[in-house]
Amino acid sequence: MRDDIAAIFEQVLGRPVAISDDTDIVEDLGMDSLGVMNFVMAIEDFYDLSIPLDRVAQIQTVADLIRAVEELKSGTAA
Amino acid sequence: MRDDIAAIFEQVLGRPVAISDDTDIVEDLGMDSLGVMNFVMAIEDFYDLSIPLDRVAQIQTVADLIRAVEELKSGTAA
Amino acid sequence: MTILAKHAGYRQAYDALLAHGVDPLNVRFDSVLSPTEGLWNGRRTILLGTNNYLGLTFDSDCIERAVEATRGQGTGTTGSRVANGTYDGHKRLEEALADFYGREHAMVFSTGYQANLGVLSTLVGRGDHLMLDADSHASIYDGSRLGMAEVIRFRHNNPDDLYKRLRRLEGVPGDRLIVVEGIYSMLGDTAPLKEIAAVKRETGAYLLVDEAHSLGVLGRTGRGLAEAAGVEADVDFIVGTFSKSLGSVGGFCVSDSPDFDLLRIVCRPYMFTASLPPGVMASTHEALKKLRAEPALRVNLMRNATRLYDGLTAMGFQTGPEPNPIVAVTMPDQTTAGVFWKMLLESGLYINLAVPPATPANASLLRTSISAAHTIQQIDTALDIFADVGRKLGFLQSDRRRAAGAL
């Protein structure tokens, strides 16, 4: 999943990125709020799901994002 | 912990209650919003912690409550 | 099924009142004649539940300033303050508020509700803590929900409980903001502000006081509870409204915080709403001048409030803890409260029926609010009507036991 996410980051940012679980999406990747939104929408398209706004607000690192996608895919999101 | 919580329920409600992890605090125990608030404050006093409002809103069952108290006591709350 | 069906449960309590012929949500005044009298069902009715503390809604100077501004500057601004909505009248009112409070900065909002929403959701954010009195007004709770700070409730008017909760946060990073009200809107009790200010100082928290019901009511010059308690220096932010003592609509915040104007570029309930019409700014500004120039208004107000409070208490009604321009009588249950309220209205006295969940401790209340414009005669008539209805419903017997058969 991390490879797919890295590919989506590259597509949105237009440059290659190295990510790990601890990568902070805003701070480390230098995304502004518009960038985050475009990125979230690309992730949603790729995995065919919607991430509700309050979940988006809780996502800070790549690990948070992976957990959110996994929970939403398996239908166990709080 | 469940015994302590049951004792606090009895104190707030003024009657003995049987609880399990699945007990729904509002539906099964017939508490209104004031009752819930008094109960939450009694729990807070007993465990010497504060449960933020958004956490209170997420608590539905006794198991949710136990998890919230445990997380807040150990400082791992989200 | 409709989308609103989820709220149908709320209708039951209301329907129970309707079944007794009590319809508190559909009181429509044919006409309002003065700050203290309205026409209801074609009958002159004493208004004793309008928060019109200084009675300035019919002040001829306030009206004429509103008329001039409407004629000169139009019926509205059609824009937010940050776009085209800053007229001379908005700036002058902000300057007058800052001057009145002796503060560096003042900001005007389009409603008092939005003032609380805006200030509370902006001053604290993620990682901060908002400490709310459990009996806070809905606008304070809604403001806390709009923001991202952790919200912690402390027991109503209990500085020790507040202190305990702040102590639990020791070592946790982030700001803490304590929020209390000058006069609480349901029971008319004041916050123990001296003690709360001491907690604030000891714990390094910030303190905000909502003086909605105490502006023009408390304090030597009418600035509210912070002035009356002598702790203005400890209060970092004061929020208030124009829709009570100042007789119009709108809200404000004043502060000495040097970077206060940052609010103007980050506070969404300020930035994304149309500013108030010139006429509203003008009548509010004039009312503030009257508030300052006529301390006799506060003297009359407290004379009336104390007379009503003492009279109701002497009859044996259960009133709040102190005489203030809000006097509430606690009823044994919602139906009794509703029937009592309806009989008062039909006898020519309008007050507020306040029932759960909007009330502290789920009480059913007959809530009155007093104006400087009430005559002593009107207060005495109100007391007579209370006594009459109270007798009919079995409240004023020597043992003060409610006659079970009265309903």
Next chain:
Amino acid sequence: MTILAKHAGYRQAYDALLAHGVDPLNVRFDSVLSPTEGLWNGRRTILLGTNNYLGLTFDSDCIERAVEATRGQGTGTTGSRVANGTYDGHKRLEEALADFYGREHAMVFSTGYQANLGVLSTLVGRGDHLMLDADSHASIYDGSRLGMAEVIRFRHNNPDDLYKRLRRLEGVPGDRLIVVEGIYSMLGDTAPLKEIAAVKRETGAYLLVDEAHSLGVLGRTGRGLAEAAGVEADVDFIVGTFSKSLGSVGGFCVSDSPDFDLLRIVCRPYMFTASLPPGVMASTHEALKKLRAEPALRVNLMRNATRLYDGLTAMGFQTGPEPNPIVAVTMPDQTTAGVFWKMLLESGLYINLAVPPATPANASLLRTSISAAHTIQQIDTALDIFADVGRKLGFLQSDRRRAAGAL
């Protein structure tokens, strides 16, 4: 450190503008002379950024109705609608709005911001889904935050993306409410409402349209986009504001939902705020009558809007997708936008500077809004000023390349 220091980052962008002598947040009109002219820095300035679509703020009938109501009923109600704040004028305006829209129910709020806050936070709750256009107004986002529903954004004006997201929710219990705007406030584009209504029908969702910028602007009788698109029967709730075409302040919601009045006992931003002053209700009611009686206002408005849109587009400026009374010119960056805006103002033309994060796609915009009250001469003067400043800043060269040295 102050409690507001957490927002200091926002000051940087603003300080960068200030460094160029651009201060869009402190435009204070000494006086507003008409719907289309104000006095700024002692100079007569054309107002082309006020959302005053029908130019009714100085209508003599609207003003006189406000004056009469203020003199007769006072400067304010000093209470919420559910307490003492329901005057005859509030009820009559609600009846007039219901009649205008041909709907069973209408409810008036104290601001348009609070109308969105109240309706969105109440119609859907825990377990429901709120489907928002990504470019929604701040009041829609704030209303979604106040409520407990899951909030899902779909791509701006993209019915396919909306459909895809609703399809993903198939089998999930709870209501879905789609929220779109008649005219989007930044670029002046309309929602593809016919297609969105089809998605709504196919997925069993509810549909709410915010006609804030389209009331009195679009539709054969001025009811807005739903009327213009011929899909009023599919729209369950319409929200709007009085602070644009109706020239005052306040908001409303109309609907045919049979249990609509439940909102009056559960909707907190309606229940816990003072109602609007009698004068505001009166001028708004009169403006609604004018809107209905004078379709020529809409003709003039669209004539002016099209003339400005076509003129700016012909000069080579990058405008929005369709001619509407909001016309925005996209600038290459924030500093250029700020300098352009300042030079327009100093040339006698007031418009809005709109910069990130308040704009779609983080664009820097010169936003204009047009009024029926503008003369053709004023529109042409505005075009001349745009051309003049555009030339000075190097925009109107044949290759439309911005002269790098212009700043």
